[in-house]
Amino acid sequence: MTSILVDLPWLSLLVAVPLVAAAVIWLVPGVQKVARPLGLAVSLLVLAGAIAMVPGFDAGGGYQFSETYSWIPAIGASWAVGINGLGLVMILLAVALVPIVIAAAWHEVRLPDGARPGETGSGEPDAKALDRRRAGYVALVLALEAMMVAIFAVRDLFSFYVVFEAMLIPVYFMIGVFGGPNRRPAALKFLLYSLAGGLVMLSGVIYLLVQTGGGEQALLLDNLAGALEGNYTAQLWVFLSFLIAFAIKAPMVPVHTWLPDAAAEAPPGTSALLVGVLDKVGTFGMIAICLPLFPEAVANVAPYLVVLAIISIIYGGILAIGQKDVMRLIAFTSVSHFGLIVLGIFIGTQTAMVGSMIYMVAHGVSTAALFLVAGFLTQRGGSAQMSSYSGMQRVVPVLAGVFLISGLATLALPGLSGFVPEYLVLLGSFEASPAAGVFAVIGVVLSALYILLAYQRVFTGPVDPDRSDLPDLGGRERWTMVPLVLAMLVLGFFPAPVLDVLTPAADQFAAILGSAS
Known part of the structure; x- marks a missing residue:
């Protein structure tokens, strides 16, 4: 049984199934009426497949479920996939959040003018238009x-770059078509920042290809390790080309400004996936790409990255405290938390490295929950401004x-993720550095301030008479949050269990950084 679990092309199947389903939902008109239940069923099937893969994974076995096809x-490009403990938990996080997002957004997509079917005529044209929009959103999510x-599984640098850039397309439309009043500028800003980072990274990919001399499977990550050994200058510049792309994606100060706009304008489910999973591609790339390929450059640049991480922690926390829009507040909290993740990656200890890895999962869960529940509130109240609410704990206690x-x-309350x-x-x-630890603690104090102040502003105090009749979470919404x-x-x-899976990978990457140092 275990042999069957290992031998199946799990990773390719987990990529192909939702991609084919997305194409069917998008292209087949008759399917559009059932897009939401079909999309939910497909996402649950993918989740079941990912869970079925887990018993065949050996935590201490390095990269597993490997597949390589020319x-x-x-140019030496292959479709090559394989996962270690970090890749496994990130894939599980991604496929677990997708059905939750589809269920949470069940009634979120409406006609562009806000009209419901039947309000602007006979009802049939409006109903078809609404079906098309909902089908389009579900197809983009899948x-x-x-x-x-794919991004957490690919082991070929060219494939990684292609997927890294291709991810921009569905997110751009999820923000630009289905977002708020300022959705187009926010989507464009997201796209320009991400494209700029990707193009810088492409220069590094091309340089590595030239250095290897080409040949079949030349761009497999395993074959690229050590390709620039002995040429520190080249290693440094190529590392910086990747670092810029990953810092934008993460996002780190000072290339973070696209995130608050995108998170504020995107539908809540899109923001949950964007910050809960997609932004982790930046920190995942720093660990899985930069450390093995550019160890000496990473070791020398690490002290500067630690400083930038501390700046992100404190700056993101201070800006979060000053936010009036609840969605922008959550986005700035993520800037601060990504600073902690980056700090753990580059500070140079195994303890911090495994902490960063599990932080990526824990942050994905809690931030996705915050975006979704804040979305439920703003959909009811019609505003994301915290000043528009007061005393909501007595009106919507479950929310x-x-x-x-x-x-x-x-x-980071004890007992929670x-x-x-x-x-x-x-x-x-x-x-590694008591000074860095002290500054990081300041960020922890700020996190208590911005979360508790936000709760106080919105949920405590006298009840606003204009919002005293808002409905609490319904059955579907409650089940999505469970x-x-x-x-x-x-x-x-x-x-x-999660630490057991992540610790061998953390040991490996921390050893790479330690040896280079």
Whole structure:
């Protein structure tokens, strides 16, 4: 049985199934009426496939479920996939969030003018238009799911670059077509920032191809390790080309400004995927691409990246405190938290490295919950401005409770998902640099301020009479939040299984950085 689990082309299937389903939903008119239930069923099938893959994974076995197929031999490009512990948990995070997002956005997509079917005529044309829009959104989510699985699994640098850039397409349309009033400028800003970073990275990919001399499978990551050994100058410049792209994606200060605009204008489900999973591609790339390929350059640049990470932690926290828009607040909290993840990657200790890895998962869960529950609130109240609400805990107690739990997980309350990773990052930081650890603690204090102040502004105080009749979370909405709340509790009280999977990968990458240092 275990042999069958290992031998199946799991990763290619997890990419192909949602991609084919997205094409069917997008192109076949008769399917558009059932796009939402079909998309939910496909996403649950993909989740079941990812879970079925887990028993065949050996935590200490390095990269597994490997597949390699020749793609463009002339430039050494292959479709090569394989995962270690970090890739496994990131894929599980991605495929778990997709059905939650589809269910949460069940009634989120409406006609462009806000009209419902039947309000502007006979009803049939409007109904068809609404079906098309909903089908389009579901198709984009499924296409994005395929690319999220691919980006965490590919082991060929050219394939990684192609997927890295292709991911921009569904996200651009998810923001620009289905977002808020300023969706087009926000989508364009997101696209320009990401394209600029990708083009810089492309120069590094091309340089590596030239250095290897080409040949079949020349761009496999395993074959590129050591390609620039002995040529530190070249290694440094190529590393910086990748670092810029990953810093934009992460996002890190000072290339973070696209995120608050995109998160504020995107539908809540899109923001949940964007910040919960897609932004982790930046930190994933720093670990899985930069450390093995450019170890000496990473070791020498690491102190500067630690400084930038600390700036991101404190700057993101301060800006979050000053936000009036709840969606922008959550986005700025993520800038701060990504600073902690980057700090753990480059501070140079195994403890901090494993803390960063589990932080990527914990942050994805809690931030996705915050975006979704904040979306439920703004859909009811018609505004994302926190000043528009007061005393909502007495009006929508379940919604308020989920927001509070998610916020407490974000600020690393013991017993919730954020505590163990934040503790490990801080512990590892103090081991390597007490000064860096002290500055990181300042960010932890700021996180308590921006979360508790936001809860106080929106959910405590006298009830606003104009909003005293807002409905609480319904049955579907409650069920979409249950897996996220359970995940926050499990990662808080029993993180050992995830740590067991991540620790061998953390050992490997921390050893690379330590040896180079």
